[in-house]
Amino acid sequence: MTALSNHTSGFATAYGVDPLSRSIEQQFNDLFEKEVAVFLVSTGTAANSLALATYAKPGGAVFCHEDAHINVDECHAPEFFTAGNKLIGIGGEHGKLTPDALRTAMDKVPDNNPMHGRPAAVSISQVTEFGTLYQLDEIQALADVAHSRNVPLHMDGARFANALVSLDVSPAEMTWKAGVDVLSFGGTKNGCWCAEAVVFFNPGDAEGFEYLRKRAAQVFSKARFISAQFEGYLKDDSxxxxxxxxxxxxxxxxxxxxxxxxxxxxxxxxxxxxxxxxxxxxxxxxxxxxxxxxxxxxxxxxxxxxxxxxxxxxxxxxxxxxxxxxxxxx
Amino acid sequence: MTALSNHTSGFATAYGVDPLSRSIEQQFNDLFEKEVAVFLVSTGTAANSLALATYAKPGGAVFCHEDAHINVDECHAPEFFTAGNKLIGIGGEHGKLTPDALRTAMDKVPDNNPMHGRPAAVSISQVTEFGTLYQLDEIQALADVAHSRNVPLHMDGARFANALVSLDVSPAEMTWKAGVDVLSFGGTKNGCWCAEAVVFFNPGDAEGFEYLRKRAAQVFSKARFISAQFEGYLKDDSxxxxxxxxxxxxxxxxxxxxxxxxxxxxxxxxxxxxxxxxxxxxxxxxxxxxxxxxxxxxxxxxxxxxxxxxxxxxxxxxxxxxxxxxxxxx
Amino acid sequence: MTALSNHTSGFATAYGVDPLSRSIEQQFNDLFEKEVAVFLVSTGTAANSLALATYAKPGGAVFCHEDAHINVDECHAPEFFTAGNKLIGIGGEHGKLTPDALRTAMDKVPDNNPMHGRPAAVSISQVTEFGTLYQLDEIQALADVAHSRNVPLHMDGARFANALVSLDVSPAEMTWKAGVDVLSFGGTKNGCWCAEAVVFFNPGDAEGFEYLRKRAAQVFSKARFISAQFEGYLKDDSxxxxxxxxxxxxxxxxxxxxxxxxxxxxxxxxxxxxxxxxxxxxxxxxxxxxxxxxxxxxxxxxxxxxxxxxxxxxxxxxxxxxxxxxxxxx
Amino acid sequence: MTALSNHTSGFATAYGVDPLSRSIEQQFNDLFEKEVAVFLVSTGTAANSLALATYAKPGGAVFCHEDAHINVDECHAPEFFTAGNKLIGIGGEHGKLTPDALRTAMDKVPDNNPMHGRPAAVSISQVTEFGTLYQLDEIQALADVAHSRNVPLHMDGARFANALVSLDVSPAEMTWKAGVDVLSFGGTKNGCWCAEAVVFFNPGDAEGFEYLRKRAAQVFSKARFISAQFEGYLKDDSxxxxxxxxxxxxxxxxxxxxxxxxxxxxxxxxxxxxxxxxxxxxxxxxxxxxxxxxxxxxxxxxxxxxxxxxxxxxxxxxxxxxxxxxxxxx
CATH class of the missing domain: 3.90.1150.10 (Aspartate Aminotransferase, domain 1)
Incomplete structure (x- = not known):
């Protein structure tokens, strides 16, 4: 709230090219020890849906846990924003996908058989919907299965910070170093008003994302109201x-x-x-x-x-x- | 083929207002002993997708067997034509849904909780994907569950004729008399080139379907090429x-x-x-x-x-x- | 900002059933001298797109000025959220539609001819994109044309307050009393961080809007961050x-x-x-x-x-x- | 009709891998003097919509004549199949686009400004909707404008044959040699029951088209019913x-x-x-x-x-x- 107040006075250019937005981008690069492409949005559902829409294809399928937030708690927004990609829910104890279960599910969508569609992405939640965590090697194993079918691994990090401090690892270790390609980085559940980000670890994947986000009605004329929240959120490791x-x-x-x-x-x-x-x-x-x-x-x-x-x-x-x-x- | 040849010569008005099309409509009324609204399309996937799209809603979910053709064999066309409604696949022995399993699945999508979306339709296949059949009372029981949540029961009748002669019942008995609201009536798997129909048993439901079909690129300037197939198909109970x-x-x-x-x-x-x-x-x-x-x-x-x-x-x-x-x- | 700060401390129920949200609803009823259905969203594009999506139909067309914000400045979000309804831009001096031009454009989309689609809505901007205003009788005349084809009149009120004080009329007079059915009520351009609302003057039209909004990723767990802005915005006629x-x-x-x-x-x-x-x-x-x-x-x-x-x-x-x-x- | 009858008897593999389908592909290669990717569909609206959907992008715009079939006669199917890309209709005498008018329209959708979206394709009709023709150099000039913005030129060839014999040029000259990237090749208006094809002159563009077509409900289990029509259509230059x-x-x-x-x-x-x-x-x-x-x-x-x-x-x-x-x- 204090960070937000600090940006109430004064003038700023509309639509996100203000110095604060640029500064936030640099902070994410530092945080992840890598040049990333980061885009601020206002809800976790927007972050997840647009991350997945980036990789959507006609006939595409997103593989996730059957209890995943994207599968059961987002009013089918992922299906909508991907223009009808299917979410394939997979069972798994305590909210966690296993590589075997993932591989079995993906095998039912083989290459070169349009009837069954084709894989578009794999998505996991860290923290999971049952409060459990994937260890780093478990993330990597799932990423390997996804990548063997040439699709990215998405991480729904609505509780990213809670996972990070519990595992006591770095943001880089829990994401791209473990094979994660795109992250929904959540701030709202950890204290922000409404501050979520989509982080692409292969910035080239984000080509065209600006259009996807604007078309999704997630571009704010006063973008600093989100970036200011992240400024306060990330400052001094708060x-x-x-x-x-x-x-x-x-x-x-x-x-x-x-x-x-x-x-x-x-x-x-x-x-x-x-x-x-x-x-x-x-x-x-x-x-x-x-x-x-x-x-x-x-x-x-x-x-x-x-x-x-x-x-x-x-x-x-x-x-x-x-x-x-x-x-x-x- | 003979029926098709009979309509090769001569002129006819384009876009489906020819006498043959009108005659087919009457034949479907007779067949089902009821005034129905019938629309010819060219593939089973089109029939299923457009039938479901008729009842689609923002956040809607279609409940079906996990092995249903609409769920696994149509390249996610139902998700696309419904603008992202979710298909919720339900397990069940030998390709059949049970009322209990259906009710349990629908209970997870309660009323008045937008996070989870809302029911849009229930769909069954008759013949099922494992060559089995629903008895009339089984259809009625599933219809009752669907109707208790105010959504229609759709029947994928790609093999409608095979089911009918096996059960030795009338078309009316196997559909609206047992609670079916909309039917994909298939001709292709039983001898036609490409002849499928969507049949609405409550003709009022079909308001606007002409637009849905045209937008789906399923309106033929020479519509009699489908209606002629149905003419031959239905003639003399062939x-x-x-x-x-x-x-x-x-x-x-x-x-x-x-x-x-x-x-x-x-x-x-x-x-x-x-x-x-x-x-x-x-x-x-x-x-x-x-x-x-x-x-x-x-x-x-x-x-x-x-x-x-x-x-x-x-x-x-x-x-x-x-x-x-x-x-x-x- | 002060209003927002007032709601920083303390606990509140997530997802918009907090007392503040209820209070805002009452304030809109009072403002418009009528029971309305009001839904808060975070951007003007979201307000416009979801207002139009409410009335979208397969093959539907939205008639608007060729320079309308929805037509040229929203990255085609209205087309996306309506699942492909067409926006038909109409010329008109100084950003204003005339009833004659509107009628001519709508006549090209006659009833009962699916090839050309069908009308879904008419949309005007008040203030227009060229800083001009519709007088009350001009609004009514456009509403009459829209209603003669059984579609609603939408008003993009991104600058609603500026129009209101310039015309020196009441919110009711400039909207439903002049035939407006649904309004995008903008706060952002007049001082809020991000506060927009969709206001339905026929509350029955809003059936299902909760699903539309949730699916659009426009439901906020901390909804009071928008309602608090409106509280401050509307207080003492500020x-x-x-x-x-x-x-x-x-x-x-x-x-x-x-x-x-x-x-x-x-x-x-x-x-x-x-x-x-x-x-x-x-x-x-x-x-x-x-x-x-x-x-x-x-x-x-x-x-x-x-x-x-x-x-x-x-x-x-x-x-x-x-x-x-x-x-x-x- | 005779060609169709010839394929009535005997068995063939379902879903388009029959020898006849392969033979048709070769005939198109020969016809266009180039390896092309060709896909059969059942209506002109399907051909146009899927050709454009291939190049669709979030926020994309298709530039065409204001009287183009895709703009006014297809119930907004192109908008639907492109998940909401906008069709921007441009005026032009006798149904023809000019390079200047096209460039002016495209300049209003500049690079790197997501508000206005971005170009996705340019589409022309040959024969035009007013029975006129583009000369080869006119096609090339429009292709140059499209290519200068890195988008393809689509040709709606519902009356392709009529244009070809009128200009007395080869299929290659009227298409890829003049800069056309993708063609809707129509057979229905020139004698077929229902036979349309999408022809990609850069076969790599067609990666994924099989999924697009299947999801569009345009894959026929008895594909030879379309390919047989083309066989008869193309045979002996009929x-x-x-x-x-x-x-x-x-x-x-x-x-x-x-x-x-x-x-x-x-x-x-x-x-x-x-x-x-x-x-x-x-x-x-x-x-x-x-x-x-x-x-x-x-x-x-x-x-x-x-x-x-x-x-x-x-x-x-x-x-x-x-x-x-x-x-x-x-």
Whole structure:
């Protein structure tokens, strides 16, 4: 907010050629230790959809986890922005694709058989939709499968910072050094108003992206309202600090649950999302105390249990966590 | 071919207002014992895609079997013509959807939650992609699920005639009387050059379809080249005769296989498609004799077996069947 | 900015059901003296494209001025979001459509002839792209032509406030009372960071718009960042004050030019845009002093002249205007 | 029809890899004296739309004559198949584009300004929509303008044969030797049932076209029904003979009109289309005798006149022409 305020006064050229936008581009180059092509957009759905649209083809298919955000939570925007490419959802434990499952799915779309279409991209989420992480070698293995079919690997990094600090690796290591070709770099879930970026690690792939973005109604006359957010976000590593905090709160929450009878943690949390099983009684008590969540259908819960998704963030305090645990204990 | 030749000479008004086209419309009304809206197109993919596009919505989802032709064999044309509606493939034994599986899948796309989109249609194939059939009450049960969410039931009837003669029911019984709202009525697989039709059982649904079809490049200046095919196809019930013949050849083929060692028929054939398991030796022998087929990946075959798809048609003769069986026996 | 800051602290429910969003809806109802359906988006292109997409049809055509922003300045986003509806640009003096020209253009797209498609909407800009205005009766006359073909009248109100204060009428009078069905209500050009709204005067037309907007990647998890801008924008009529100021600065600029030799004003300014003809010498002098503008091709300029577009805004001061005039005078 | 009948019996592999299809490809290579990539489709709208879709880009614009078939007679299919590229119609006498007018229109879509989009293709019709022809050097001049902006020149050759025999040049001379990159080669208007082809003169441009065509529902399981038509069409130069005949009938009709009082021919016919001005009395007399035509709005006709379009074809006889003239004379 402070960064945004700093850019309220004064005049600036419209449509993104202001000095701030140029400075942000340099910051992304530094961050990724490589010349990248970076484009700011206003929502994660826009970042994902336009990243995929860049590589879309007639009859193209995007391979992703069946629970991927792009597959089930974006109102089919990826299908729309790619002019009808198909998203092929693949099963996989705890939100993660395996190279074998990916290869099997891609083999069903062989080369030179137009009936079945053709691969256009592979997409993974880091953090995944179940709060888990891909290790660097796992990313590379999936990238290898994608590249063996001549399509890029996209990473949905809506929680990029949370993954980074959890793995304790560099942005370069978790992306292009592990075979990632294009990244949706999210700021919104980690503290920004609305600040997302598409980062191409092969800048040549971005030829024409300016047109794709403008046609998608994602070009802002006052572009500095997004770049200013990124300026504040990246300054003094504040984005890593907020992510570290969110992850720590998640760990605190998980640790606090472990000794509570009736609570199960079927998925090991690795970032800032927790997927516990509570008894219905526990859930009711929390709701009575003001908590809001919804039940995720799952085949590993009994009739007396619910499976929930809890997210901690930059603004979660230890006190909030402890209060939640108190109500959970009853 | 004869019907087509009959319309070669003489002049006719361009673009589908010729007397023959009008006559075809009346024939479809008679066939279905109801006033229908019928539109001729040139491919099954066009019929399916445009039928679904009629009901498409922003964020819409089409629910179908995971092996449905629209889902895996049409180069994602349905996604394209619906401007990016998602096809949600659902598992089900022997190519068939069950009401429970359909309901579960549709429940994941609840009302009033734009993130997940919304239902646009349900689609089934009759004959299914594994040569099986829906009984009338099974169709009705799926229609009920679709209608409970206010979306239509589409039937991909690429092999409509084969299903009809196998079930020994009327066209009306197998469609609108069982809850079907729109039908892709196929002629090509049963003897036509290229003759497919989209049939709307609620003619009001077809408002605007003329524009959809013209925009899809499926309006023919010499429309009688399709209507003439249907004229010949429907005349004297010749379409039912060819379908009956194709089905009979399939039965002959299946019956002939039953006593051959090494052959298994995991799916009971109900129309003109057969999905046998052969030993690799048998398959090799058939290929050496000139047969052409391809191996379908399956988890119920051993290393020494292949799973194949065989189709009989209006032009298959008993001699061909017997020759095939001779080679199979070795 | 202050309004935005007020909403920085504290927690709010994600995805637009926060109390602030509800309050904004009420404010729009009050503003337009009618229950409207209002949807916030982040760019003018998004507002226009989604407003038009709401009424899009297969084969649909949108009739607009040939110089309309939607026709030439939005990278064909309207064509994209409408899945390929055609924009039919119509000539007209000083950026304005006439009912006769509109009717002639629409007559070329008659009913019941799919070859030519069919009308989907009519769109006008208020303020127009040449800084002129439609009077209320002129709007009504265009609405009548649109409605006679059963399509809505859309108003691109990127400069809605500037038009309103210039005509000195109410928001209701300039929209639905004059036949407007849907409005792109712009805040960005009048002081907001990025705040645009689509306003439907027949709320029933907006059925399904939530899906259209989500699929367009225009739904913000922190929706209050847009609604807060509108809160500040509308509060105490500050939006009208900024518009009045911008218009006054334009008048001051125009008045100051009238006595300068070599300057011509072929189009009477009516809001905050000015389209003067300068001598090339004058233009060069201004550029040397730091002004930035570009030459608009025009057939009414001599070889020694340039035709320019100048825009005043909420932040333009009298001193700036006078300094500009000083350089112009030389 | 005979060619089609010859391929009715016997078996052939489905989906276009039959020997006949291969033979047609070779015939096109021979015809154009060059290795081309040729794809058969079923309508002219499909040929045009898919040719243009091959070169479509986000924000792309196709420049064509304002009266071009693709611009006004295809229900906006080109916009749809290009996922929303804009068609920019340009004025020009007698249906013809001039290099100057084309350059002026393209200059309004400059490089590196995403707001205005970018050029994707230039399209001309040969024969034009007003029955006129481009000379070879005129085609080359338009190709030069297109190529200077790095976009291809498309030729809508719905009446390709009529143009060819009128200019008395070779297929190669009228296409790639004059700068044409891709051609819609029409057979339907010159005697086929439904036979159109897209011909790429730089075969590399066609990479991926198989997917585009399949996704467009333009792949036929019995592809030989189109290739057989082309076989008959091209055999023994019968296509040139039918075109020559149609053109001759048009000349006979024009010549016969010249001495009839009240008839004017404002556009010199160059192929098989005639655009005469008749008195209303003459028109009424013809209609009473059974002729069917419609009045084209024109600003050069008096109140007592009508402007009409007459087309002769392969099946028009001298007797028909003379009978028409007899009624015209009254």
């Amino acid at each position: 984005w890593l600090a907020t992510a570290r905090h969110a992850n720590a709160m998640c760990t605190r929450l998980a640790d606090g649950m472990r000794d509570i009878e009736g609570v199960r943690l079927p998925i090991k949390p690795e970032a800032n999302e927790l997927f516990p099983v509570f008894t219905k009684e526990q859930a009711a008590r929390l709701e009575a105390a003001g908590a809001k969540f919804y039940d995720i259908p799952a085949d590993f819960t009994s009739e007396d249990e619910v499976f929930l998704r809890l997210v901690t963030c930059f603004a979660t305090t230890p006190e909030m966590v402890d209060e939640f645990l108190t109500h959970l204990r009853g | 379409w039912l005769a060819t379908a009956r013949h194709a089905n009979a050849m399939c039965t002959r083929l299946a019956d002939g296989m039953r006593d051959i060692e090494g052959v298994r028929l995991p799916i009971k054939p109900e129309a003109n498609e057969l999905f046998p398991v052969f030993t690799k030796e048998q398959a090799a022998r058939l290929e050496a004799a000139g047969a052409k087929f391809y191996d379908i990946p399956a988890d119920f075959t051993s290393e020494d077996e292949v799973f194949l798809r065989l189709v009989t048609c209006f032009a298959t003769t008993p001699e061909m069947v017997d020759e095939f069986l001779t080679h199979l026996r070795g | 939006w009208l004050a900024t518009a009045r100021h911008a218009n006054a600065m334009c008048t001051r600029l125009a008045d100051g030019m009238r006595d300068i030799e070599g300057v011509r004003l072929p189009i009477k300014p009516e809001a905050n845009e000015l389209f003067p003809v300068f001598t090339k010498e004058q233009a060069a002098r201004l550029e040397a002093a730091g002004a930035k503008f570009y030459d608009i091709p025009a057939d009414f300029t001599s070889e020694d002249e340039v035709f320019l577009r100048l825009v005043t805004c909420f932040a333009t001061t009298p001193e700036m205007v006078d300094e500009f005039l000083t350089h112009l005078r030389g | 296509w040139l003979a039918t075109a020559r005949h149609a053109n001759a009938m048009c000349t006979r009709l024009a010549d016969g009109m010249r001495d009839i009082e009240g008839v004017r021919l404002p556009i010199k016919p160059e192929a098989n289309e005639l655009f005469p001005v008749f008195t209303k009395e003459q028109a009424a007399r013809l209609e009473a005798a059974g002729a069917k035509f419609y009045d084209i709005p024109a600003d050069f006709t008096s109140e007592d006149e009508v402007f009409l379009r007459l087309v002769t074809c392969f099946a028009t006889t001298p007797e028909m022409v003379d009978e028409f003239l007899t009624h015209l004379r009254g």
